[in-house]
Amino acid sequence: MGCVQGIIKTSEGEPAAGLELTMTGGESDETTTTDENGRWSFSVSEAGSYTVAVTEESLPDGQFLKSKDPRTVDVKLHTVSAALFGLSDEPGQASPTTETDDSDSDSEGAEATPGANPNVVEGQPAPEAGGDGFSWPRFWQQLASGIRMGLLLSLGAVGLSLVYGTTGLSNFSHAEMLSMGGIFAFLFMQITGNLWLTGLIVVALMAGVGWLQDAVLWKPLRKKRLSLMQMMIVSIGFSIVLQNIFQFFFGANILRIDPSTPKTVRILGVTLTVQSYIAMGIALVLIIAVGLIMKYTRFGRATRAVADNRPLAEASGIDVQRVIRLVWVMGVALAGLSGMLIGLVLNGIAWNTGWHFLLLLFAAVILGGIGTAFGAIVGAMIIGIIVETANIWLPGDLKHAAALFILIVVLLVRPQGLFGRKERIG
Template sequence: MTKRIDRRVMLRALIVLVIAVAAFIALGASGSPAIASTTDTVVAHSAALSNEAPSALTQDTTTVHATADTESSGVGDNRYVQQFINGIVFGLLLALASVGLSLIYGTTGLSNFAHGEQVSLGALLTFFFASKQEVSLPFLPVEFSIGWPLLPSALAAIAISAGTGWLQDRYLWSPLRRRRVSIVQQMIVSIGLSLAMLNFIQWWFGAERKRLTTSIDTRLDLGLFSIGQTTIWSVLIALVCLGGVGYFLLKTRTGRATRAVSDNPALASASGIRVEKVVRLVWIMATGLAAVGGILLALYDNAAAFDVGARLLLLMFAAVTLGGLGQAFGALVGSLVIGVAVEMSTLWIGTDLKYAVALAILILVLLVRPQGILGRAERVG
């Protein structure tokens, strides 16, 4: 029965997706001169994100001097399809961060405002390990160059980021929970932590945008749209990670225990589940996933700044709320909707307003379906 219910929901989402794709293709086929004047929308996301790039430019090859440009050469034949694909890509990468945020909310009830900084940390730690220019550690006067290849750099960044999740839960969140500090107070602590981390990251890495790789991405023209090879790899990695999370939650005993803790921590404890252990694992997973998201977004976006996560935080919250609070799969669906809405909106309105569109959609969906897209209304009595 449950499987049937789940399938029904998934089928509904699939139908909406198929109709949307068909509509976009049909619209595209009929042509739309109205959008001809639109500036390079393929890199709209990149451009918007890089608007805040500081003017202090350096000669460093891994520091971005201007708007991302490597993707601008490849625009597909159909802008609707192109933007839709861009939206799916952005949504998938956003989902990596949102799923972790949702898992933390589900298991602890905490809306973690410092999650955005975990995204930035993942990207910038990768820069730290991969950069051939001189870098330094906080509080140490010594400068050195590491220059590892991208993959080991990313893996090291993910491991360290996951470690920060362990540290945070071990020395901050777990003691606060033990002392029965209210969830609102914990949320305020997370806002403080977010600001502290944001300033720390800026102080450590500087304000300019950093490129994780200097290689130029080659684009594949697939007819209706084009896509960069790095982006394809990013999407594949995101799919593997999200698939892994799904498998963990549905098919493993610890994953089911995580869902149980998410449903009812007191009952989970009464069932013999070590709730604190599960929550610690969730923190490690969430911060690790945020790092993966940060790295892939930085590759997609050509660079990352210290505040990339902070600027995405509201979208992550929107995705989590839209999908259904505390529902990991909801966060994925919510992210995809947000990603597509953000990218598609740039076809009709200015890029400055695209995040507002995402939040407008959030409000509309919640008015119609208060529990979110995949949230379930529980039977009473």
Template sequence: MITMAITAVLLLVGLGTTPAFATTTPPPTAAAACATSDTTGCLQGTIKLPSGDPAVGIKLEIKGGDLDTVATTGSDGKWSQAITVAGPYTINLDTSSIPDGAVLDSAAKNPATVNGALKKNVGFVFKIVGGTTADDGTTTQTPTTDVSTGVSFERFLQQLVSGIRLGLLLALAAVGLSLIFGTTGLSNFAHGEQVTLGGLLAYLFANVLGLNLILAAVISVAICAATGYFQDAAIWKPLRRRGLGTTQLMIVTIGLSIALQYAFQYFLGASTVRIDMANPVTVQLGPVALSQQSLVSMAIAIVVIALVGFVLVKTRIGRATRAVSDNPSLAAASGIDVDRIIRLVWTSATALAGLSGVLLGLVLNGVNWQTGLQLLLLMFAAITLGGLGTAFGALAGAMIIGLVVELTNLVLPGDFKYATALVILILVLLVRPQGIFGRRERIG
């Protein structure tokens, strides 16, 4: 779907007794800030100790364009380097500047390549972890354990807000998936790839083509909406007219999902890419810490979801959509153009999924070819829990799944939290098979 934390270690200097005639080296000052302009861009980053304190004196060799220099972290742990030529730059962290007791993470890329751009700040993440120094002077990475165990009120609030954030962004995609099922009866397994497409398009427009981030997001969502329109026109409507059953159509969506995943991997690679190359700015709200991207993304999600709810409840198109979802045959008999409504649902659903991908890419600080696939099961869990085919049920289900996934992390490490969400789904359906907002149906 992804973030590497920028960390390193404090360089120990001045150990031992300094002779009276020796000149002591003054401690490094804060690194001079790099200012961007029409002819200048900036490579930058912040390197910290595993404890979170700023690292000082870490050396990074930077090559590319007309540049061959060494940047050093200042007293604030930050480094920056101005560039005048856009293009790829190689950043090599000097591991000899890392003192005993720490080591560069074995999973970190070193040297790393970043795409520098004019008029932009481009950051990169190096991860330094604790290490063990042997008698021969070599340092090896200390096996790490999940230190995020233990429940406190502050951590509970942090995970609660993170759950609300995940639920809102998941709801954007789940509402569209639920509407598609409600109007067509189709379980679209390729819906996750629309999420991936939105994030990857935002990366291409914002970083490869250099467009403004807001403009890049708008264009990405518009293209995702267009893919939904043409999907229905070229694939789903012709197949519906031929009378294919929902099982056959579902198999087609599985094939489409696999094809899109490998198309993304072929053209953009398997690595995680960042939509916003600037270092995230953290906002502290009492005991809760969130990035500015998270706050903006949550606000956008709330506004868009409220707008979707207003359209469904208060407009003719919304009432027609709900009528088609309830009974397509009766809706057609009452004069509603069912095919037109389904086309509109496909267009809207893929637009919402694309927007979800853009916002998730910003919140998670990265997106890759499998981002949507990793969320697909949670989307299906949300719409099943809320009630198949109901937009408001998808919203409620997504919020519950988001909260369960994040709060479970208080007691369970790693990705066990995703399995817990599915356990909750099973338990709820045992009590209420139709979901929260679903209606009971007679069978037989």
């Protein structure tokens, strides 16, 4: 299945509800209307060229189409395409509104996932370019999006932080585990048709990938006593290899994990999809579970011991290699689930999705205090909220710069991060 969708606003910027749209192309001849958020969508079962038009008779009084020309969109299966219609309070035909097919701009925190326009998915008033001024409704909407992004980032950041804490490795290939999890979810969703079952399969597979990575690659490199710099370069090369594999088999298309049109729910003035609320709940439960495991279980105490003083942990009888292996299994499994949830929330996953999140993952880990699970979670929440709320005042292209600027300021005051420990040098 594919999808053509969009949002229509009046010239005053309010959602245009009740407009009638028609879509023709292939064997389709469908009609739909915009909802209370001005949102509309058509499902497409065959790839091809489709034409979407707004019925002028359904326009509100005093509103006119900026362009009466219909929009022609090339739709691919398992992708989200958009057709944009502008309204004006003055009659007359203007130049056609620019349309996008599957490379919409990002303004809600979707980390440049091509073809995944979260503003369209969430049914918000319109894609925001940033810098349009402050308003409380928009602030609460962006804050909710920031909390959502922070929770999903946390799942990926925990593994990255724990791997560094136990091995000292800055693993640049960790972000590709997000892409891999999303791709696995896309593949098994085609087979099972059940998101919950697909999620369990993804977690199990990614746990196996984590075990295999350490057994085949990282443990042999540790035994050969490669320096951390050499291992970091290996991780960069491994990341590039995985990206090319993903692109070779799946191309540059956006892979829609769930081809159905997401339903939106409005709570306290904030509009998010049902999938977003579920993803946030799952992430929150897992974050709490990770915190309890790290604090109260034998594995958690052993992990903290290895991170604090590896030679002393070995002398105390802790199986360091086993602890590291379990850290890899847990970290990669959480990253894979994070990739699946991100793909659902952003309505698509691509071969380079993880790469776009890499900088934010490292920023979260460093801000919270590298090597600590709790610090990674708090750092991810801060980064997610800053990225989204900064979009109120800044253009979308600069919102990541705002998060990194805050990171620099915090490190100037507290170099070890918010929850890191000071280390004596010399």
